[in-house]
Amino acid sequence: MIEVKQALEEMGRNFEEFKKSNAEEIKQSSKGYVDPLLKEMNERINSAISEVESAKEAAEQAQKMAKARHEVENNLEKSRSVMTKEQIAIRNATLKYWAGGNDNLSTDEKNILIEHSKSMNSFTGTDGGYAVMPELDRAIVQLVRETSPIRQYAEVMSIGTDRLVEPYEGDDFASGWVGELEDRTDTDNGKLKEIAWDIHEQYAMPQVSQKLLDDAYFDIENYVINKLAGKFARAENTAFVTGDGIKKPRGFLTYTDGTSGFEQIEQIPSGGASTVTANGLIDLVESMKAPFLSGAVFMLKRSTVKDIRKLIDGNGNYLWGMGLNGGTSPDLLGYPIVRADDMPAVQAGALAIVFANFREAYRIVDRFGTRLLRDPYTKKGFVKLYTTKRVGGGVRNFDAIKIQDIAAS
Numbered sequence: 001m002i003e004v005k006q007a008l009e010e011m012g013r014n015f016e017e018f019k020k021s022n023a024e025e026i027k028q029s030s031k032g033y034v035d036p037l038l039k040e041m042n043e044r045i046n047s048a049i050s051e052v053e054s055a056k057e058a059a060e061q062a063q064k065m066a067k068a069r070h071e072v073e074n075n076l077e078k079s080r081s082v083m084t085k086e087q088i089a090i091r092n093a094t095l096k097y098w099a100g101g102n103d104n105l106s107t108d109e110k111n112i113l114i115e116h117s118k119s120m121n122s123f124t125g126t127d128g129g130y131a132v133m134p135e136l137d138r139a140i141v142q143l144v145r146e147t148s149p150i151r152q153y154a155e156v157m158s159i160g161t162d163r164l165v166e167p168y169e170g171d172d173f174a175s176g177w178v179g180e181l182e183d184r185t186d187t188d189n190g191k192l193k194e195i196a197w198d199i200h201e202q203y204a205m206p207q208v209s210q211k212l213l214d215d216a217y218f219d220i221e222n223y224v225i226n227k228l229a230g231k232f233a234r235a236e237n238t239a240f241v242t243g244d245g246i247k248k249p250r251g252f253l254t255y256t257d258g259t260s261g262f263e264q265i266e267q268i269p270s271g272g273a274s275t276v277t278a279n280g281l282i283d284l285v286e287s288m289k290a291p292f293l294s295g296a297v298f299m300l301k302r303s304t305v306k307d308i309r310k311l312i313d314g315n316g317n318y319l320w321g322m323g324l325n326g327g328t329s330p331d332l333l334g335y336p337i338v339r340a341d342d343m344p345a346v347q348a349g350a351l352a353i354v355f356a357n358f359r360e361a362y363r364i365v366d367r368f369g370t371r372l373l374r375d376p377y378t379k380k381g382f383v384k385l386y387t388t389k390r391v392g393g394g395v396r397n398f399d400a401i402k403i404q405d406i407a408a409s
Contacts, residue, residue: 137369253403357400
């Protein structure tokens with residue numbers, strides 16, 4: 001926490017210096033000429049702020065991951081301490097399978113894993129691997145969340161089927177007032193539609209040497225959890241942003257521009273050719289309906305912050321600021337900034353910035369039943385742990401998310 005505090009103080013000092021030099025650049029620009037050395041100095045200070053900000057985020061992320069791993073280990077220990085005989089048998093058979101494959105299992109142990117896989121609705125037979133224990137499922141999802149900017153803000157559900165369907169009413173359904181004994185008339189429910197989240201299979205193949213698997217001191221459970229969490233998180237993050245919905249979740253950047261409230265997300269022009277502008281960002285915030293502003297955040301690529309840090313409104317106030325959301329992190333127009341590397345960079349035609357209340361706007365649907373297949377054949381001396389997990393995602397409320405479209409001209 002000391003490192004984070006020091007980073008905030010350094011950012012504050014650098015930003016005050018940047019504002020002075022940037023004001024001079026704006027003044028010179030209004031006269032038609034900017035001193036190249038001044039421009040270079042401003043860029044250097046801006047980059048220094050970004051570097052400190054990145055270091056701060058890295059320190060915060062390391063703290064969060066250490067805490068999450070500690071919680072996962074504690075939860076696993078608690079789960080093991082209250083296991084039934086059946087659960088202990090499943091765990092022991094699973095670890096034996098991971099270490100040595102089916103040849104390492106007795107007939108009874110194979111049957112135990114087959115029955116367990118059936119109960120998890122993911123049975124594929126011995127040639128397709130076996131379902132992992134539920135507590136490992138939960139541990140993987142917990143660590144994935146800590147490395148996924150979207151999971152930390154979106155609504156996350158768990159289901160036991162391959163599809164979730166619910167009616168979509170948007171915000172155009174009506175309500176009414178009535179006396180205690182009066183007849184109730186039907187309210188206008190708008191045009192009721194259905195919205196669906198399909199579950200898609202995701203895979204990862206961490207590998208480990210057979211020699212390490214044979215080591216009695218090797219903690220294969222934690223190895224599998226940490227390896228899979230990292231690989232699944234990276235693939236998920238991309239899909240939640242740009243996935244086309246075919247064999248993967250649908251990303252929020254793939255919906256068409258519009259204001260119909262269903263299968264369309266309003267795109268607000270940036271107001272400048274190939275760049276972000278103060279007016280464009282203000283328009284983006286103003287386009288959001290008031291009920292969704294509480295809890296809304298900006299999501300953008302890390303490099304985009306440097307462009308935004310230069311912007312001022314009509315009153316000379318900087319849009320990027322220090323501490324308006326409680327002093328723990330810089331913000332934009334008073335709203336938190338969430339950096340997502342899968343967001344596009346600022347360029348002509350890019351959908352570079354999203355302003356959303358993700359809890360209302362985007363839903364992630366997990367189906368428990370992670371399956372692991374041991375592959376000792378593809379790479380001699382190593383074992384590939386081919387693992388599949390099932391997840392879906394898509395926008396659930398199209399009024400709670402707005403996108404900034406960087407103007408082409």
